[in-house]
Amino acid sequence: MYRDDFVRRIHSPGGDRRGSRSMHLDIPLLVILAVICLTGLFVLYSASGQSLYLVKRQAVFMLFGFIAMITVAQFPVRFWERWAIVFYIGGLLALVAVMFYGVGAKGAQRWLDLGVTRVQPSELMKVAVPMMVSSFLGKRYIPPSFQHIFISLVLILLPVLLIVDQPDLGTAILVFTSGFFVLFLAGLGKRYLLSTFLLVMAAIPTLWVFVMRDYQKQRVLTLLSPEDDKLGAGWNIIQSTTAIGSGGLAGKGWMQGTQSQLNFLPESHTDFIIAVLAEEFGLIGVLALCIAYFLFVGRCMLIALNSQSQFGRLIAGSLSLTFFIYIFVNMSMVSGILPVVGVPLPLISYGGTSVVALFLGFGILMAISTEPKRIRMDL
């Protein structure tokens, strides 16, 4: 496949792709991204109870993200490969800083107050960790040896443990997953996969007893039988499934969702925003968004496949998979397949750091996709 790609580009130099290439922009990615972002702002306006204030703030975050993405794309892939360790260490230090100087709400300390704005270092680690592991494995033979696997796991677990301590189990699991995807894509042996699986199975009871807080356990129990606790923790799931289900095929119309507008739906502008979309735009809306996401992830995986370097392949692959996992986890938890873990729906849910972190990742993907092709010896 890469060979065809190479030949095609040699024979049609320039053309309409030249401009975007020199700007280091991947046009298909950009178009889908813009569509999803605009959809997000529309849904947010309705979900936040017509709050222009929130929509404006979110738009500013997105604009900031776009600029960050385009900036990131201008640097060569090798630059990011070399600098991954710096971002990683910076991120670790920020997490340690959160431990001591962090601010937070509702019992968790997740934020660093920078005066101008607050940032959530754990969100940034969702990009920094796969970058670090990709950069480490990118220089080594794959499939990775036992020693390299061990070092990679240490690199992943250091930030993960710091995040568990905040406590933010949801983000910790996602950071772990993003790092683990790199290992998986690098061809982690079947034996290791099996033992990881067994370890995770063994870890679940341990987590349950030692790490998970009562409210987290409650969420899992709630998933199993929401009807037991109609007013308390089951409320979210009953209300969100009612919102989704009552939307039907075509939905109730923009800003007409009674569930969300009547304040039945909790966190309607952040984690549960997909329920607003499902209620107001129906299954058609949900499918349209899924298709956009699917195209987006597909495009990202294609970029990964065509990448020139090992680092590029691994980081692009991991970022596309992680992106998909966010979508999957969010849409599952809102529709009652998974427990409520506090994962936002990418680009649709309100939230600054998460948007910016996603865009940083897309910037790296664009840098990879527009990397100049090297002439290879075997051609």
Place this chain on the structure above:
Amino acid sequence: MIHDSAFTDPARERRIFAGRLFVTAVGITVLAIVIIVRYVDLQINRHQNFATHSDNNRVHVRPAAPSRGLIYDRNGELLADNRPTYNLTIVRERSKSLDELLGTIGDLIEISDDDIKRFTKRLKRRKPFQQTPLKFNLTEQERGILAVNGFRLNGAEITARLTRFYPNRELFAHVVGYVGRINERETQNIDSIAYSGTDSIGKIGIEKYYENQLLGKVGSEHVETNARGRVMRILDSVGATPGDSLTMHLDSRLQRVAYEAFEGERGALVAIDVKTGGILSLVSAPSYDPNLFVSGISQKNYDALINSSDRPMFDRAIRGQYPPGSTIKPLFGLIGLHNNTITMDYTINDPGYFFMEGIERPWRDHNSKRGGHGRGVDLAEAIIESCDVYFYKMSVKTGIDLLSSYSEMFGLGSVTGIDLPGERPGIMPSRVWKQGARQEAWFNGDTINVSIGQGFMLTTPLQLAVMSARIASKGKMVTPQLVQSVNGVPIVPEAMAADIEIKPEYWDYVHKAMRDVVHSPRGTAKGISKGLDYEIAGKTGTAQVISIDAEEEYDSSKIDKRNWDHALFVAFAPVDDPQIAIGLIVENGEHGSSAAAPIARQVIDAYMKSRPVQTTQVMVAAPGAEDDVTKVAQ
């Protein structure tokens, strides 16, 4: 897995990667199908169920508002109360035509243009189906008229709710603060569930600082409504938990005396219980009526408050930063004695001015007629008569480093940690401070200016009161605290640092000198000693508002009143066993002795009179009086 090839094999690596990517692509597709199946199931197969659940079965859960915690003064007098008020609210979706409805209501009761204007503003910000208030505080008559005509007022409803009320009006505005409607910015930072039954939040003062305690816990009501959304019956409910009630150290009698003493003046006063650190009174004058803010202040009233040159909204007691002037002298004297840079026998000659080596311009003695205080001025005399030249000399001997570091122990230059939001730290200048703030080295001239509480130095009235209390208690780390107990459980603030160790004879010396400021015939505050049946220790101060050239005489008759000097006074009493300490300022009051000291006398008088028993008598009082003992002696 052992690597069997020593050479990189890019083609093999690509193959491995492509293989893995293919596996994940399959995985993604499977998971995507799972989600889509779930949504199809919910939205197509079970749509009817959910649609019924959402539309026809109008059983709703609605929040039950908790009543906000009450705030009492130390004698159990209510400072913040909740009163039932009846508001007229509109749900736009349930009225056929909004204009028509407003017209009908306007014919029945009086609706002002201001009401309509604020209603339209709220209407833009509300959620669909949300009740939007049109008119607050309906009278009984208005309620009657509306109830009778209810049948033609679909969409309008009279809602009863508890509204905050501050019975003392402007008296406690700067301490207790007020609640107001939750604005959009606040919406972002609060737990939307906890506030689902509440539309107001503490904006400033105690109401803000103790918001979490005062709020209470929201309850819920399962209600069945008819097709128009009107509640038919309540199925079951979980009661709301009222917020915690707060008991303050404040004494409203003292507060009233202090506030009234400021009649017509601008200024601030803080009175502290020396034994506990409890704030007995905290006044910033002029003040305003906090009730105006509770259900939204009208633009006219707001403009009047904001544009007033007296700045009634400005809390001078904790945010006003003024040069402390001579009130700082007892403290500096104490620092000099403790560090042996002066002794109790050390005297100076005061010709009325002071020359610093290498500087041509002299420093004048502001508190003497030309000619100075003469020969043999010792520390006591320098405090009693407020001799500037003594402090110019001692400050140069002592140096800014000692003055600054010890002053910080007495609470200057940083926030005192009182339980109020927005406290300002003032400035206790030091070499480090000047390097940071001005990028300049420290000069001896700066030290001389600081020695009489001028120059870069700034303090809040609260800091002056804390300083005074720490001097009064001979170095106890008195920490200011407004709230005495939450739901009857006492709050004891932790001292921020260890007590200050200074030799007893130095404390006694300075206490005696401060006593003589009031009780000696030469004291600058002798005017307030008349008719005292106990002893007050104090120190007057005057803070320059505009700088006067050293050669020129300050002459108030030539200067606009807004540029007159600020008058300050710090005090504690009774001298033999200090109970109350005070810091106060009268803006443009000119002289600490004539403008500020009498206010302190009135407040201390009121305090001494209201105390149930003298502490010395308490020690031998009957066991029945024990409660009083703990109150007074703690």
